[in-house]
Amino acid sequence: MGIQFKDVSFAYKGLKVNYDAIRHINLKIKDKGEFIAIVGQTGSGKSTLVQHMNALLLPSSGNVVVFGQNLPPKKKEKINYLRQKVGLVFQFPEYQLFEETILKDIMFGPKNFKSTEDEARVMAKKAASIVGIDESLYEQSPFRISGGQMRRVAIAGILAMEPEILVLDEPTRGLDPRGRNDLMAIFRELHEKENKTIILISHDMDLVSEYAKRVIVLKDGNLVFDGTKETLFEHKDFDSFHLDFPTPLKILKHLEKEIGIPYQPKYDFNSLLSYLKEVAHE
Ligand SMILES: Nc1ncnc2c1ncn2[C@@H]1O[C@H](COP(=O)(O)OP(=O)(O)O)[C@@H](O)[C@H]1O
Ligand SMILES: [Mg+2]
Structure with a gap:
């Protein structure tokens, strides 16, 4: 577990x-x-x-x-171990950047958690490449790049610990x-x-x-x-959760009501489009 x-x-x-x-x-x-x-x-x-x-x-x-560790652990060192295992990226993580260079900022986590400087550098570079931060940016200040890039740097700082x-x-x-789609693609x-x-x-x-x-x-x-x-969006108490339906489901409900296209749940736009193409060719 x-x-x-x-x-x-x-x-x-x-x-x-x-x-x-x-x-x-x-x-x-x-x-x-x-x-x-x-x-x-x-x-x-x-x-x-x-x-x-x-x-x-x-x-x-x-x-x-x-x-397997009950929190808080008895030994304080265990907290570090745990924070390495479970990487938490805060809201607006870019507010927590603080080092002079982007690479140093990404290295901060792994350096703090046991790694040598060289190991930390390797881990940081790997994380930077995962989030698409180019080598040419390593020595730049994290405060002189775009907001979207700052967020990537902050996320790389967590990924560098290999949680x-x-x-x-x-x-x-x-x-x-x-920016949203690019970031989600990384997580996916x-x-x-x-x-x-x-x-x-x-x-x-x-x-x-x-x-x-x-x-x-x-x-x-x-x-x-x-x-x-799948269960959530069909839940009888869905309204009581005060959540919005996702757009593809809204469209499909609308199409059923307005023009009788049979409702089938589709959870993203590509599946929605494939389904509509299928229906159109029938
Ligand atoms: N640092 C804090 N001190 C006091 N109350 C807080 C603090 N952070 C959050 N809260 C309160 O705790 C509740 C839950 O907040 P939060 O966990 O931030 O919710 P969410 O992330 O879903 O918006 C809210 O009523 C919020 O006002
Ligand atoms: Mg919140």
Whole structure:
């Protein structure tokens, strides 16, 4: 088992006394082969949930077990081991760039986690190439490149640690459609070629529908759905989740209603188009 939540609740200490940002969460995530989307309205607890996955937050009650390790581990060094295994990319990760050069920034993680300077450099270069950061940029300042590139550099910094599980908190937020698709293609490749478990927080239901196999829905800190996307979009309580339908499903529902094309769920545009071509030729 990669990650397990056992009846986990968490309350931020502060003004809202006894207010649990996540409540009684039970969850099992495999260390390989999963592509999970976490969705829910703003404030539903998505970011709070994923920050438990590498011990940035510790439960107020309940247990989180990651790669067999109960959190927090007794030995402090184990935290580093764990943060290497579960790579967490924050929202707007580019805000956390800080080194003088792009390569140094990407090397920071692996250098911190045991590797020698030379090893860290090799790992950083590999990660840079995965996200499409060209060698010619290595010695440049991370603050003098475009926002999209900055985000890639920040993501490379996590990939350079070669995490087994990659957790992404709204990685495509604020990107244009092209940047969004390019980035998603990188995650898909990591998932398909290396069978990596990807956990993706997103508001973009088109993206969830196209990429995720499993979806977890949070509402007011409660886990209200955990299952395949196929089941989610047919769920009788779907409206109560306050989610949007993905565009291909909306189009297909519309076409059935307006011109009688039989509804068949298609989760991305290519499948939608193939289906419509099929229907047109009948
Ligand atoms: N650092 C914090 N201090 C106090 N409350 C917080 C903090 N971060 C988030 N919250 C509150 O916890 C709840 C869940 O927030 P969050 O996990 O960020 O949700 P989401 O990522 O789904 O938007 C919200 O009510 C939010 O206001
Ligand atoms: Mg959030």
